[in-house]
Amino acid sequence: MSPAAALSAVAKQAELLRQDGNNCFKKSRFGAAIDAYTEAIALCPNIPIYWTNRALCHMKKDNWERVEEDCRKAILLANGSVKAHYMLGLALLQRTEYKEGVKELEKALDLGRGANPKGYMVEEIWQELAKARYLLWEQESSHRSWELQTLKEACDEALKEQHIMDSSKLEGFINEADVGLMNQLKALEGVFRKAAEQDIPSEVPDYLCCRITLDIFRDPVITPSGVTYERGVLLDHLEKVGKFDPITREPLDESQLIPNFAIKEAVQAYLDDHGWAYRTD
Amino acid sequence: MTSSSTQSRKVLSKIAQNRLQKELAEWQLNPPPGLKHKITDNLQRWVIDVSGAPGTLYANETYQLQVDFPEHYPMEAPQVIFVPPAPLHPHIYSNGHICLDILYDSWSPAMTVNSICISILSMLSSSTSKQRPPDNDRYVKNCRNGRSPKETRWWFHDDKA
Numbered sequence: 001m002s003p004a005a006a007l008s009a010v011a012k013q014a015e016l017l018r019q020d021g022n023n024c025f026k027k028s029r030f031g032a033a034i035d036a037y038t039e040a041i042a043l044c045p046n047i048p049i050y051w052t053n054r055a056l057c058h059m060k061k062d063n064w065e066r067v068e069e070d071c072r073k074a075i076l077l078a079n080g081s082v083k084a085h086y087m088l089g090l091a092l093l094q095r096t097e098y099k100e101g102v103k104e105l106e107k108a109l110d111l112g113r114g115a116n117p118k119g120y121m122v123e124e125i126w127q128e129l130a131k132a133r134y135l136l137w138e139q140e141s142s143h144r145s146w147e148l149q150t151l152k153e154a155c156d157e158a159l160k161e162q163h164i165m166d167s168s169k170l171e172g173f174i175n176e177a178d179v180g181l182m183n184q185l186k187a188l189e190g191v192f193r194k195a196a197e198q199d200i201p202s203e204v205p206d207y208l209c210c211r212i213t214l215d216i217f218r219d220p221v222i223t224p225s226g227v228t229y230e231r232g233v234l235l236d237h238l239e240k241v242g243k244f245d246p247i248t249r250e251p252l253d254e255s256q257l258i259p260n261f262a263i264k265e266a267v268q269a270y271l272d273d274h275g276w277a278y279r280t281d
Numbered sequence: 282m283t284s285s286s287t288q289s290r291k292v293l294s295k296i297a298q299n300r301l302q303k304e305l306a307e308w309q310l311n312p313p314p315g316l317k318h319k320i321t322d323n324l325q326r327w328v329i330d331v332s333g334a335p336g337t338l339y340a341n342e343t344y345q346l347q348v349d350f351p352e353h354y355p356m357e358a359p360q361v362i363f364v365p366p367a368p369l370h371p372h373i374y375s376n377g378h379i380c381l382d383i384l385y386d387s388w389s390p391a392m393t394v395n396s397i398c399i400s401i402l403s404m405l406s407s408s409t410s411k412q413r414p415p416d417n418d419r420y421v422k423n424c425r426n427g428r429s430p431k432e433t434r435w436w437f438h439d440d441k442a
Contacts, residue, residue, distance in 0.1 A: 212355060212390045213296070214303035233296065233356075237390050240356045246391035 014043040014050070021053060030057040048078040055087050067091040082111045086125055093128075098136045105129040113219055117231050126218060130278045137275025141199040152192045159184050201276040208267050211247060212237065216277055217267045220260040225250050228260045291352040293325055300355055301325075304393050316398050325350050328364070329398060337406045344368050346401065347377075348394055358388035360431050361397060369411040372404065376421045378430040379404075380414065385435050 021036035037054035044050065055070035071088035074081050089104030105128055112122045163181040204216045210230035219231040225248040237246055238254055245252045271277055293301065301324050308318060317330040327348040333339025345364040351357040361384050363377035372380040383392060383400055414420070424433075 212300075214300055214307075214393075233390070236356055240353070241388065241390060244389075246389045249389065 010043050014040040014047065017043070018050060018053065021057075025053070025057060028060075030060045033057045034061075046077055048074040048081055048084065051077070052081060052083045052087070055084070059087060059090070064091045064094040080111055082108050082115060082121060082125075085111065086121070086128075089132075090128060093132050098132060098139075102129065102132050102136065105132065117219060118235055122232075127280060130280045133271070133275060133278040134280075137278065141275065144199060145196060148192055148196055152188065155188055156185060159188070198273050199276070201279070204270070204274075204277050208263070208270055216271070217260075217263055220263040220267070221257040222260040222263075223248075223250075223252055224256050225252075228263050231257070231259075293350060293354065294352050297350060297352065297354040298324065301350060304395065307393075308395060313395055313399060315402055327394060329394075331398065331402060331405075333368075334402065334406045338408055338411055339368055339405050342368065346398065348397070355390035355392070358384055358431070359394070359397070360384075360429055361401070362430060368405060369413060370405060370408050371410065371412055371414055373414070374417055374420055374424075375413060376424055378420070378424065378433070380435055382435070385431060385433075 017036045017040035021033040021040065024030070024033035024036060034054055034057045037050050037057065040047070040050045041054070051070045051074035055067045055074065058064075058066040058070065067087055068091040071084045071091065074084035075088065078084070085104045085108035089101045089108060092098075092101035092104060105125055109122065109125045109129060112119060112125055116122070159181060163177060167177050208216050210217055210220070210233065211227070212233045213230050215230070217228070217230060220228045221231045221234060222228045223234075223245050225245045227245060227247050229246070234246070234257065235254065238252065243252055244250060305320070305324070309320070312318075315332045315334060317332075318327055319330075321328075327350075329346045329348065331344045331346055333342045333344075344367065347362055347364050349360040351359065361379060363373060363379065365375065365377050367373050367375060367377040374380075379401065381400065381404060383389075383397065420433075424430075
């Protein structure tokens with residue numbers, strides 16, 4: 001047998017093992033599937049899908065360390081693997097590496113949108129990403145609010161102490177000094193309330209929301225009429241309702257849609273400052 | 282004969298649920314004038330009290346609109362009917378069906394319950410005579426068995442009334 005033929009025989013054998021693995025996976029026999037993929041990897045260690053398939057089985061078995069290992073290997077082989085970045089993100093979140101986890105999910109989301117903007121993977125990744133971002137915000141905002149509270153108490157105390165010192169010097173002007181202190185405390189209260197504002201959940205501004213979903217944009221596209229919509233639902237509309245702009249009713253074809261990067265950046269800036277807006281339910 | 286109102290209704294899709302929750306929150310925050318929606322657990326059917334605008338033929342009269350949302354709302358229009366007794370109007374049949382293009386062929390997912398109700402209210406307000414459509418009896422007879430107005434082939438030959 002020539003070296004090339006031997007190589008292709010090995011590749012064929014590995015492919016058969018992958019199919020075995022897939023069949024086991026479908027029957028929820030994850031241990032057996034892992035064995036099959038492991039054999040496939042031993043034959044052809046450079047095929048990323050063998051690693052991501054095995055990672056998925058480890059995920060089903062809640063074995064997150066192995067998920068992480070396999071995904072990292074798959075990413076080394078193919079940096080554009082949506083599934084590898086997605087599962088790596090989930091694994092990092094599992095061990096509460098929120099920042100790194102979020103970064104991986106974002107990478108997966110970008111890659112996934114490039115491949116198929118309406119695919120189920122994109123929705124699933126978004127859900128996980130939003131959940132993680134919300135959690136991160138909860139942690140950070142409670143820390144921020146604790147910091148502010150401590151600082152405010154210290155400032156209140158300092159003002160009051162100074163007031164006591166001042167009033168011992170300024171006999172006869174006690175009333176005026178009291179009013180002064182009250183005003184200062186009130187102003188301080190206002191400053192701290194303002195500082196905490198971003199962390200208080202309220203309404204997302206209309207200009208960052210799609211007129212169909214009524215929700216904050218994720219993947220905004222602009223039509224020739226100048227109206228911006230969420231890509232997924234607009235494609236749905238063009239397919240099921242009709243080929244027109246939902247608001248202006250001008251004729252509209254999928255090929256005319258352009259990503260609205262400005263809005264996308266505005267949304268990201270808003271979400272960075274108002275993490276509560278990641279809430280998905 | 283098929284009938285959408287007697288078929289078991291499908292549950293709302295995730296997109297529909299999200300969207301209706303947002304519409305409901307907005308409605309509660311900024312209730313539209315002349316319209317009252319009693320909030321219930323049922324997100325899929327809204328019953329809205331419509332009060333005729335002052336200075337119009339329907340002043341001091343109140344009617345009930347029933348809005349039923351399909352699984353794939355807002356990619357599909359909701360079914361909107363008046364609960365009989367329906368207002369006397371050249372585009373409203375005695376069984377409550379409403380001849381209004383946006384509810385059928387001219388639906389767009391950018392419309393909301395709020396904007397539908399406002400269209401219906403303005404349709405009432407601009408009416409100059411209180412009467413049934415000329416084909417009322419024939420139409421209502423054809424609709425027995427609870428047929429949905431969304432199955433009607435409407436022709437909107439007179440949009441001005």
